[in-house]
Amino acid sequence: MATEVRGEPVYIKAECLQRTGSFKLRGAWWRLSSMNEAERRAGVVAFSSGNHAQGVAWAAKVLGMPALIVMPSDAPAAKVAGTRASGAEIVFYDRPTESREEIAGRIAAERGAVLVPSFDDPWIVEGQGTAGLEIVEQYREATGREVKQIAVCCGGGGLSSGISIGAPGAGVIVVEPEGWDDMGESLRRGAIVPVQSAPPATACDALQTLRVAELTFGILKGRGASGVAVSETEVADAMRFAFEQLKIVAEPGGAVALAAALAGKVPLDGTVLLVSGGNVDPAKFQALTA
Known part of the structure; x- marks a missing residue:
């Protein structure tokens, strides 16, 4: 999808138009479809604020597998509804006081199920990397040139690391909300730096990962x-731009790469911006884009 940002042409990879509304379906499908028959019978357990949850739930439904998702109690209603619509069981947890990883790990052990992390898994990274393969091919077909850089929303880094493998000739710029930019800070320092205590509130629920993985x-x-990193105002501006100019609905976390471009924080020549996902409650979307 081509558009103009600050008077320059850029291309959008609209992963918000995926079947479940985000790129997460790629990794979920690759992980679950690669399981053997015994693993499929036992089912899967995942933890997610919503997009990975929907991807795993949909893939499990198509493959005939039981799925349980550990979701925060403040997850957007649209994401909870989408997960339930695919038949997954949901267990809620309190984001500030409980560990989703511990809860999911315990349940998976009790059930003998396969734990499917949202980013810290080679299969997930490989699956998300198919977006990078497509970006290279689609940009070349549209422009006759090679893509120079790809700006990508980043929570735990599954998508951005996968794209860096799928598009090895392009530079990758990870974009995160201010105060939650632990991947960017880790890359600057050369070692993993977790999100600092008492991080600011953010509308980007999908990008509230407290610590990235060694793998990604x-x-x-x-x-x-x-x-x-981008501000909450810049994110809201990007959501409004996506709706008015591109005619797509982008949730806050899915709009951060576009936000960085609109704010002049990433180069535009030869750039592809990944927009994902599109799962946002209508009232929240209206409030942010008003």
Whole structure:
């Protein structure tokens, strides 16, 4: 999808138009479809604020597998409804006081199910990397040139690290909300730095990862990736731009790469901006884009 940002042409990879509304379906499908028959019978357990949850739930439904998702109690209603619509069981947890990883790990052990992390898994990273393969091919077909850089929303880094593998000739710029930009800070320092205590409130529920994984950080560091952060106002501006100019609905976390471009924080020549996902409650979307 082509558009203009600050008078320059850029291309959008609209992953918000995926079947479940985000790129997360790629990794979920690749992980679940690669399981053997015994693993499929036992089912899967995942933890997610919503997009990975919907991807896993949909893939499990198509493959005939039981699925349980550990979701925060403040997850957007649209994401909870989408997860339930695919038949997954949901267990809620309190984001500030409980560990979703511990809860999901305990349930998976009790059930003998396969734990499917949202980013810290080689299969997930590989699956998300198919977006990078497509970006390279689609940009070349549209422009006759090679893509120079790809700006990507980043929570735990599964998508951005996968894209850095799928599009090895392009630079990768991870974009995160201010105060939650631990991947960017980790890349700048050369070592993993967790989100600091009492981080600011953010509308980007999908990007509230407190610590990135050695796997995703190692890939991005090895590929020379860089990172930038965007403000809540810049995110809202990007959501409004996507709706008015591109005619697509982008949730806050899915709009951060576009936000960085509109704010002049990433180069535009030869750039592809990944927009994902599109799962946002109508009232929240209206409030942010008013």
